[in-house]
Amino acid sequence: MGDFPPEWTWVRDLDEGGQGHTFVVNATAGADTRDYVLKRLKNPKREGYFEREVQACQMLNHPSVLKLVAHGKTPKGKPYLVTPFCSGGSLEKREPFQNLLEGLRIFRQICDAMSEAHEKNIFHLDLKPANIFLQDGMPVVGDFGICFVEDREYVMTSEGPRGSIYYCAPELREQHIAQGVSLATADVYSLGKV
Numbered sequence: 001m002g003d004f005p006p007e008w009t010w011v012r013d014l015d016e017g018g019q020g021h022t023f024v025v026n027a028t029a030g031a032d033t034r035d036y037v038l039k040r041l042k043n044p045k046r047e048g049y050f051e052r053e054v055q056a057c058q059m060l061n062h063p064s065v066l067k068l069v070a071h072g073k074t075p076k077g078k079p080y081l082v083t084p085f086c087s088g089g090s091l092e093k094r095e096p097f098q099n100l101l102e103g104l105r106i107f108r109q110i111c112d113a114m115s116e117a118h119e120k121n122i123f124h125l126d127l128k129p130a131n132i133f134l135q136d137g138m139p140v141v142g143d144f145g146i147c148f149v150e151d152r153e154y155v156m157t158s159e160g161p162r163g164s165i166y167y168c169a170p171e172l173r174e175q176h177i178a179q180g181v182s183l184a185t186a187d188v189y190s191l192g193k194v
Helices: 044-059 100-119 183-193
Strands: 008-013 020-027 036-041 070-073 079-084 132-135 138-141
Touching (some): 044 079
Antiparallel strands (some): 008 020, 020 036, 070 079, 132 138
């Protein structure tokens, strides 16, 4: 069904994100029956962002960062990536924490994941509950779709992706992000909002 790599079989559609169409898929061959998520780029103008997302996922090895299982191009030439499916859904869809210590434990793991990302000069820039997933009681930061890898001037075009206005640091809301703006601090601001 549709434009899928032969190694992956469509199971069902998921919500559409800003950069890609997402689907639950299974491995076509072998004994692996687990569900995975295939994200397929929908806007060819954003291929550079998609490549940065793949690069960030390859560079990070943290239990609270979504793992990259596979990536490549579909038969019709659209870039895609595959990650594990997080059965707990996103923090956005979770009921508020009744136990403060549980909430703080989850938050600390998210902070640890972002600390490792920042040590490797990877800045998420779109941290929000919808991009933090739960798997077996553990938080998993995903959707590095507009991340920036390096610490230098960051330019967002008028049609380029932006993080959620509610979670995005004020200094990232301008079209041109000036030299000297700390992208790490912008992520910390978003963590505070989360």
